[in-house]
Amino acid sequence: MSVLVVAPGRDVSQWVETLKSQHPGMNVYVYPEDHDTEEVEFAITWKHPRGLFKNYPNLKVVASMGAGVDHITSDPEFPEGVKITRVVDEQLTSDLSEFVLALVMNHTRHLSAYKHQEKDSNWNVLKYCRNSDMKIGVMGMGVIGTATAQLLAKNNFKVSGWSRTEKDCEDITSYYGDNSLDDFLQESEILICLLPLTEETNGILNKELFEKLPKGAYLINVGRGEHLEENDLIEMIDSGHLAGAALDVFKEEPLPEDHAFWKHERISITPHTASLTEAESVVPQIVENYERFQDDEELKNLVEQDRGY
Numbered sequence: 440m441s442v443l444v445v446a447p448g449r450d451v452s453q454w455v456e457t458l459k460s461q462h463p464g465m466n467v468y469v470y471p472e473d474h475d476t477e478e479v480e481f482a483i484t485w486k487h488p489r490g491l492f493k494n495y496p497n498l499k500v501v502a503s504m505g506a507g508v509d510h511i512t513s514d515p516e517f518p519e520g521v522k523i524t525r526v527v528d529e530q531l532t533s534d535l536s537e538f539v540l541a542l543v544m545n546h547t548r549h550l551s552a553y554k555h556q557e558k559d560s561n562w563n564v565l566k567y568c569r570n571s572d573m574k575i576g577v578m579g580m581g582v583i584g585t586a587t588a589q590l591l592a593k594n595n596f597k598v599s600g601w602s603r604t605e606k607d608c609e610d611i612t613s614y615y616g617d618n619s620l621d622d623f624l625q626e627s628e629i630l631i632c633l634l635p636l637t638e639e640t641n642g643i644l645n646k647e648l649f650e651k652l653p654k655g656a657y658l659i660n661v662g663r664g665e666h667l668e669e670n671d672l673i674e675m676i677d678s679g680h681l682a683g684a685a686l687d688v689f690k691e692e693p694l695p696e697d698h699a700f701w702k703h704e705r706i707s708i709t710p711h712t713a714s715l716t717e718a719e720s721v722v723p724q725i726v727e728n729y730e731r732f733q734d735d736e737e738l739k740n741l742v743e744q745d746r747g748y
């Protein structure tokens with residue numbers, strides 16, 4: 440049996456080295472090096488070429504190299520019956536939560552705004568905002584969303600979460616299901632998107648949704664670029680309904696040089712860097728799943744493919 444690593448454009452040498460050291464004797468190939476497609480039963484991937492996996496008749500498991508799996512589930516030719524796993528990593532989760540806290544503090548303490556004022560030698564004191572005065576809504580209360588909401592609550596923000604199913608988290612108000620979305624949005628002076636990208640969540644950050652946020656609300660999108668209707672965001676900021684946005688993910692990455700977001704004074708851009716997936720941290724759980732697969736045991740962090748995450 441062979442393991443195939445498919446991550447075009449990425450240097451995966453550290454991944455291969457760690458895989459081999461964690462499981463000596465593992466037969467690893469890096470796509471597109473020469474390999475026997477019939478021998479591959481387990482693949483590890485980030486953004487594989489569309490349709491690739493249908494050429495592997497004995498493939499059983501595809502492991503995502505990151506927390507999201509939309510890069511796999513969006514392949515219309517992904518073979519039926521092949522299991523998908525994802526990464527659940529403590530380091531990645533705390534990295535991302537801290538990054539979001541930094542974006543929130545940047546907004547509430549006006550750091551970007553003061554940076555803009557600095558250009559004009561403008562000594563203008565903006566309204567002070569304490570954490571305890573600010574209501575934050577986290578869309579997606581999964582592994583990362585919950586950790587982020589908890590970190591924000593620990594920092595005295597008033598936090599709500601929105602998910603498909605009800606959550607019981609100390610100091611966090613749980614909203615769940617489509618029927619509660621409007622109530623959740625009304626409570627969100629800062630809206631943080633940490634949803635997975637699925638058919639249901641694609642384009643969810645749109646004008647209709649923004650209109651339900653309080654006037655002056657701020658958006659932080661660290662989910663996926665496809666969650667956001669880009670023109671709607673610009674329209675809602677320019678109309679004054681939204682105060683601005685911090686965006687880490689984009690429909691097209693890298694964000695094209697001529698994209699309107701770059702020049703917009705109220706939009707902060709980071710290059711999909713809210714967290715880092717490190718081979719040393721993540722490979723052990725992939726190796727554990729590989730061994731579970733070999734022993735015919737249930738896999739960890741399995742994706743429910745009918746719901747898309």
Ligand code: NDP
Nearest residue numbers: 506507579580581582583584602603604635639662713714
């Ligand atoms: P999880 O699968 O653990 O959580 C997903 C959450 O979204 C769950 O709470 C789920 O609800 C909720 N959800 C899904 N669909 C809906 C829906 N239709 N309506 C309401 N709630 C919904 O994911 P993670 O927390 O691990 O990761 C979330 C996303 O963060 C990833 O998919 C990825 O896109 C993004 N990400 C971004 C990174 C970056 O660097 N910017 C890095 C890592 C991840 P329920 O709990 O009820 O099932």
